[in-house]
Amino acid sequence: MQTGADPAASDSLHVSLVAIPEAVVSTLGGIFDVMNAFAVLPAASDVIRGGPPFRVEIVGVTAEPLELASRVPITVQRSIASLDHTDIIIVPSVLLPADGWRKGRYPELIAWVRAMHARGALICSACSGLFLLAETGLFDGMDATVHFGYADAFRASFPQVPVHPERVLVVCGRREELISSGASMTWHDLVLYLIARHAGASAAQAIARFFALQWHQDGLAPYIVFEGRRDHGDTAIQTAQEWISSHFSVANPIEEMVRRAGLTERTFKRRFTQATGVSPIAYIQRLRVEDAKRRLERTDMPVDEISWQVGYEEPAFFRRLFKRMTGLAPGTYRRRFRMPDYARPAKG
Structure with missing residues (x-):
């Protein structure tokens, strides 16, 4: 026109x-x-x-x-x-x-x-x-x-x-x-x-x-890549966040965060949710799923093994959680986001 x-x-x-x-x-x-x-x-x-x-x-x-x-x-x-x-x-x-x-x-x-x-x-x-x-x-x-x-x-x-x-x-x-x-x-x-x-x-x-x-x-x-909020100014919660960022797969992570924060469990959970916008368990779940996403994208590791690596002993629970949080089953996510063979650099 x-x-x-x-x-x-x-x-x-x-x-x-x-x-x-x-x-x-x-x-x-x-x-x-x-x-x-x-x-x-x-x-x-x-x-x-x-x-x-x-x-x-x-x-x-x-x-x-x-x-x-x-x-x-x-x-x-x-x-x-x-x-x-x-x-x-x-x-x-x-x-x-x-x-x-x-x-x-x-x-x-x-x-x-x-x-x-x-x-x-x-x-x-x-x-x-x-x-x-x-x-x-x-x-x-x-x-x-x-x-x-x-x-x-x-x-x-x-x-x-x-x-x-x-x-x-x-x-x-x-x-x-x-x-x-x-x-x-x-x-x-x-x-x-x-x-x-x-x-x-x-x-x-x-x-x-x-x-x-x-x-x-x-x-x-x-x-969407999960990045926990860090600009809240609560030093005790920041200390817990720094630790959990590399220890989210351990057993009973909330108990350890409470100990490191030096707070009662009830106070910790209240302050953590107020500071980050999500509960401690939801925060840990998001970190674990985020790590699982990277493993699905970059490795051939079986889904059950990834479940164990990120902190879940029960693969069925992990699969349900992953789909609830991402909208995709782990296998579907891998097919969708993994680099296709034709785009990978030739070896040797």
């Missing part, structure tokens, strides 16, 4: 892909190419009737060249000032600076998103794009998801938005018009959802096959 054309003059839905200097080029470019596929790829257009379901434009505060977070230049095709209607707004992943997200830098964008929402537009974030959209206030009190690596920073900046980083895609709002996707490549799930919603399941399946995209149907829990 040419810059200057009227988005409302076609039956295709107009998609505004927002570009700001913090945007990540891989997400922005990937979303553009996949949603624009119906307009440029015969194999994609063959599965729909009529014209392309979407017309995608990169929009921004001004229509001019823009350098993104990785210093790759792109061209903003249209300024938001020239758009008084759009059907779908997508904010791609953003890269947070060392001092975190700084609010108030894009007042024109925030006002425009609010106005477009009031006129019926879907508002979508991919990964950390939620930081920008949260400034609109539209997600206040609404469930959402964001990259698990940014979840704590997001909660600190926007405590009024409940986020669930283990979830792949969250759709909420009275019109199901507020959509967020989780970590990094879950933009695949976002665009496939939008295609299925507006062009049909067959179109989404055809696009998924053509680009080899996959739905993250098992959620994001398998990807």
Whole structure:
């Protein structure tokens, strides 16, 4: 679509892909190419009737060249000032600076998103794009998801938005018009959802096959690495955490942590939960499962042996715990995350 054309003059839905200097080029470019596929790829257009379901434009505060977070230049095709209607707004992943997200830098964008929402537009974030959209206030009190690596920073900046980083895609709002996707490549799930919603399941399946995209149907829990909170300032609990980080597989680890902390068991459990956000037994279970994940990824060790190595004598209990915490059985996790043979360095 040419810059200057009227988005409302076609039956295709107009998609505004927002570009700001913090945007990540891989997400922005990937979303553009996949949603624009119906307009440029015969194999994609063959599965729909009529014209392309979407017309995608990169929009921004001004229509001019823009350098993104990785210093790759792109061209903003249209300024938001020239758009008084759009059907779908997508904010791609953003890269947070060392001092975190700084609010108030894009007042024109925030006002425009609010106005477009009031006129019926879907508002979508991919990964950390939620930081920008949260400034609109539209997600206040609404469930959402964001990259698990940014979840704590997001909660600190926007405590009024409940986020669930283990979830792949969250759709909420009275019109199901507020959509967020989780970590990094879950933009695949976002665009496939939008295609299925507006062009049909067959179109989404055809696009998924053509680009080899996959739905993250098992959620994001398998990807999340547990790191116990250490910034709480409770020295006795920190001492226990330091010890358990390398002794989680021993028998009766809580008794030893209590002894090392120099507290009564009841006081220790209360302070530990208050400081870390999880109970001592849950903390130990997460450390053990995290170690098991690494062993499954990097070794051929049988699951029963891994169970014993991380501190569980009963393999059946370990298997149930592992699946409850990661969403996958140990064997499935190994197949999913172990480096495939074709990608391994040749020996000798």
